[in-house]
Amino acid sequence: MTDTIFPDVPTLGERARAALGRRNLVFVGLMGAGKSAIGRMVAGQLGLPFVDTDVEIERVSRMTISELFAAYGEDEFRALETRVIKRLLKSGPRVVSTGGGAFINEKTRRQIEKGGISLWLNADLDVLWERVNKRDHRPLLKTENPKKTLEDLMQKRYPVYALADISVVSRDVRKEIIANEVLASIIDYTAKAASKND
Ligand SMILES: Nc1ncnc2c1ncn2[C@@H]1O[C@H](COP(=O)(O)OP(=O)(O)OP(=O)(O)O)[C@@H](O)[C@H]1O
Numbered sequence: 313m314t315d316t317i318f319p320d321v322p323t324l325g326e327r328a329r330a331a332l333g334r335r336n337l338v339f340v341g342l343m344g345a346g347k348s349a350i351g352r353m354v355a356g357q358l359g360l361p362f363v364d365t366d367v368e369i370e371r372v373s374r375m376t377i378s379e380l381f382a383a384y385g386e387d388e389f390r391a392l393e394t395r396v397i398k399r400l401l402k403s404g405p406r407v408v409s410t411g412g413g414a415f416i417n418e419k420t421r422r423q424i425e426k427g428g429i430s431l432w433l434n435a436d437l438d439v440l441w442e443r444v445n446k447r448d449h450r451p452l453l454k455t456e457n458p459k460k461t462l463e464d465l466m467q468k469r470y471p472v473y474a475l476a477d478i479s480v481v482s483r484d485v486r487k488e489i490i491a492n493e494v495l496a497s498i499i500d501y502t503a504k505a506a507s508k509n510d
């Protein structure tokens with residue numbers, strides 16, 4: 313009896329990793345979209361290091377995001393966020409999950425455009441609300457009506473997130489499904505970009 317030899321078929325993660333090359337993959341989107349959860353999972357499948365900019369900011373400042381907002385205000389927080397993201401993108405490739413406001417800041421957005429492929433996790437209000445209302449550590453949502461605040465942020469920010477290279481709809485399905493859609497969309501995006509340059 314002869315052994316059956318199976319050809320080495322690359323996994324979805326391996327194909328997406330090859331497509332990404334030396335670029336970083338940068339998750340953008342509103343609070344609760346799944347940037348941290350999906351970002352970490354995708355990084356595992358790509359075999360790349362993962363970093364969450366909110367966590368990195370808290371590490372370098374030795375303060376929580378809420379403490380930073382309270383002590384220095386949002387503008388100072390944004391300046392720190394820009395510096396941290398610039399440094400992280402320089403030493404990639406890696407998967408970077410950004411804080412919800414990072415891509416809205418023009419300076420940070422330009423850095424992301426230069427340093428990698430941006431991916432917007434686009435979720436509707438009910439999905440976001442269902443996920444964020446369980447915890448109260450997000451300073452921008454400490455308002456009288458946080459759901460309305462979230463809705464206002466969507467109105468303002470969605471046209472800017474839409475500038476990202478890739479969009480994936482983040483919805484109420486298993487995280488693995490979203491992660492696989494992310495990997496497939498990287499392969500698709502890079503193939504289209506390459507054929508445009510032919
Ligand atoms: N597809 C999914 N199904 C179920 N739960 C999910 C899914 N995606 C994310 N979540 C959960 O929703 C919550 C918010 O997700 P996550 O913290 O990744 O969002 P985020 O975009 O990083 O938000 P922030 O900008 O506030 O950091 C987490 O508890 C996460 O596990």
Ligand SMILES: O=C(O)C1=C[C@@H](O)[C@@H](O)[C@H](O)C1
Pocket residue numbers: 342343366377410411412413414450451452
């Ligand atoms: O949407 C935002 O502007 C923010 C989202 C969080 O990830 C944190 O970066 C911070 O709370 C600000």
Ligand SMILES: [Mg+2]
Pocket residue numbers: 347348349364366409410
């Ligand atoms: Mg996060």
